[in-house]
Amino acid sequence: MMDYYTKVLTDQGFTVVPAATAGAKTPSQSSSESAAIAAAGTLVRDLVRSNGSETATITVVTANGQAVATAGVSVAPSSLK
Numbered sequence: 376m377m378d379y380y381t382k383v384l385t386d387q388g389f390t391v392v393p394a395a396t397a398g399a400k401t402p403s404q405s406s407s408e409s410a411a412i413a414a415a416g417t418l419v420r421d422l423v424r425s426n427g428s429e430t431a432t433i434t435v436v437t438a439n440g441q442a443v444a445t446a447g448v449s450v451a452p453s454s455l456k
Contacts, residue, residue, distance in 0.1 A: 376444040377418055380433045384446075389422035389431055429454060 381391065416438050422431040431448040 376442060377420060377433060377435050380444060380446050381420060381422070384422050384431050384433070384448075387424075389424045389429075392421040392423055394420075425451065425454070 385391065416436060418433075418435045420433045422433070423429065429448075429450045431446065433444065433446050435442055435444045
C-alpha cells in the first residue's frame, strides 16, 4: 500500500521527504522499507511539492494481520483539478 500511494503522489509531482532516522536507501530496498517507522506496526511517509507549501502524509498501520492505509494531503486551491 505504501508503494502504491507513493507512486500516485509522486506521479502528481510530490517528492518523498527522506526519513530523518532512515539510512540511505539502497537500490534493493522497496520504497516502503525507506519509510519512517513511527510506532510498532506503523509506517509513515511524508511528501512535498511546490517548494514545501503542499504536503502529503501516508500512514500504514498493521495489526492483527490487517493493514489500514490513510493519506492526508494539503494543497493549494489552485492545484485542485
